[in-house]
Amino acid sequence: MSLWGIEVLVSKCASSQTSLGGAVRRVFEVISAGCLLPGGVQLFDPCIDDAMVDLFDGLTPKEREDATVASQKALIHVAFQRWDEVFVL
Helix, strand or coil, rough: CCCCHHHHHHHHHHCCCCCHHHHHHHHHHHHCCCCCCCCCCCCCCCCCCCCCCCCCCCCCCHHHHHHHCCCHHHHHHHHCCCCHHCCCC
């Protein structure tokens, strides 16, 4: 994933959260729900008006699946407040 793609995703997911923990949890919820999987939500660059290119087009299907699975595991750790395990993943 590109850093810019991650930044845009985090910005959109966390904009409605009031705490850092809630924002982190929301990002993992969105990714673990399958937004990166084929047929999921496309995320476009907000800085380019005419470009309708998905920020995550460069990911292979395997990378998309791996990110989804890793987010699901991280979300379980967040639910049990095992933050040290989240940042090791």
